[in-house]
Amino acid sequence: xxxxxxxxxxFEPIGxxxxxxxxxxxxxxxxLGALGSVNAENLVRSGVxxxxxxxxxxxxxxxxxxxxxxxxxxxxxxxxxxxxxxQRLEAINSEVTINAFVSxxxxxxxxxxxxxxxxxxxxxxxxxxxxxxxxxxIKYDIPWIFGACVGSYGLSFTIIPGVTxxxxxxxxxxxxxxxxxxxxxxxxxxxxxVTAYQTTEALKLLIGDQTTFRSTLASFDxxxxxxxxLQVDKLKKESxxxxxxxxxxxxxxxxxxxxVAVLCGxxxxxxxxPVTVERNFDDSERILVMxxxxxxxxxxxxxxSLGKFRLVLFKDGRVFIHGTxxxxxxxxxxxxxxD
Ligand SMILES: [Zn+2]
Numbered sequence: 001x002x003x004x005x006x007x008x009x010x011f012e013p014i015g016x017x018x019x020x021x022x023x024x025x026x027x028x029x030x031x032l033g034a035l036g037s038v039n040a041e042n043l044v045r046s047g048v049x050x051x052x053x054x055x056x057x058x059x060x061x062x063x064x065x066x067x068x069x070x071x072x073x074x075x076x077x078x079x080x081x082x083x084x085x086x087q088r089l090e091a092i093n094s095e096v097t098i099n100a101f102v103s104x105x106x107x108x109x110x111x112x113x114x115x116x117x118x119x120x121x122x123x124x125x126x127x128x129x130x131x132x133x134x135x136x137x138i139k140y141d142i143p144w145i146f147g148a149c150v151g152s153y154g155l156s157f158t159i160i161p162g163v164t165x166x167x168x169x170x171x172x173x174x175x176x177x178x179x180x181x182x183x184x185x186x187x188x189x190x191x192x193x194v195t196a197y198q199t200t201e202a203l204k205l206l207i208g209d210q211t212t213f214r215s216t217l218a219s220f221d222x223x224x225x226x227x228x229x230l231q232v233d234k235l236k237k238e239s240x241x242x243x244x245x246x247x248x249x250x251x252x253x254x255x256x257x258x259x260v261a262v263l264c265g266x267x268x269x270x271x272x273x274p275v276t277v278e279r280n281f282d283d284s285e286r287i288l289v290m291x292x293x294x295x296x297x298x299x300x301x302x303x304x305s306l307g308k309f310r311l312v313l314f315k316d317g318r319v320f321i322h323g324t325x326x327x328x329x330x331x332x333x334x335x336x337x338x339d
Pocket of ligand 1: 165166167168169170236237240241242243244
């Protein structure tokens with residue numbers, strides 16, 4: 001094995017054997033914002049064999065304060081995060097296989113993304129997606145590592161199907177509000193604290209070190225100098241609809257396969273077509289220009305200003321409508337112009 005990983009192999013719990021194991025593992029990182037940037041970079045530098053990354057968004061200037069995979073060039077080139085991240089990660093370590101997807105992660109997408117995956121790292125920014133990850137991970141028996149942060153607060157917990165409580169078991173113990181970085185802000189060291197917990201547990205799981213596994217729910221507020229480790233084993237519920245005896249995986253139901261979503265705090269609505277079809281940008285441009293839109297595009301995205309709205313079209317058929325938080329207004333615009 002090359003000297004690239006020598007310092008990690010000198011670390012006794014990993015050693016040469018652990019490094020070899022790591023090379024044969026495949027991790028799925030969901031979300032490539034702040035947490036995803038650091039988790040993905042850590043895993044790629046550590047020498048995981050294969051990393052699948054997925055994100056629904058594109059790089060904006062307000063991301064650069066904490067999303068460490070990106071720079072001003074990515075903003076200027078208006079790249080989707082998954083594309084920019086793949087370029088950067090391959091430049092960091094060309095030995096790792098990187099699969100990148102510009103996509104929303106719903107029930108159907110996740111069922112495809114998890115094929116051959118040993119571990120899922122949650123780096124997304126909303127609980128709706130986390131509950132879909134939870135039920136999918138349990139259904140397919142894949143460990144996943146939950147992580148979240150906002151303001152100066154963060155938390156992380158590792159969920160092992162059949163062993164630990166799941167996210168649904170912990171539902172009452174977690175504060176699941178509408179707070180996001182877009183409404184409450186965030187200081188960037190919090191990201192590194194959460195990802196330190198996440199990547200460390202990931203490394204332990206991937207090399208198979210079960211003796212040091214952390215079974216507590218870690219939470220902290222860096223600004224207020226508070227840290228806590230909550231013992232949650234007893235919260236595993238036999239009656240849990242996601243991991244209990246009579247499980248029904250409630251978050252995999254059709255009801256949760258949202259096609260229209262307000263992106264919290266961003267004055268933006270995302271619309272997903274009912275069936276994923278590759279969007280033809282030339283056709284869309286013709287129609288938008290006809291309606292008086294100003295259009296520019298690259299290989300991955302089409303941008304259009306139209307009155308008070310700014311539309312961003314993705315190749316997978318999705319549309320971001322910036323300039324409204326009204327589902328109705330967004331839907332009317334979508335069906336008028338892009339359906
Ligand atoms: Zn459960």
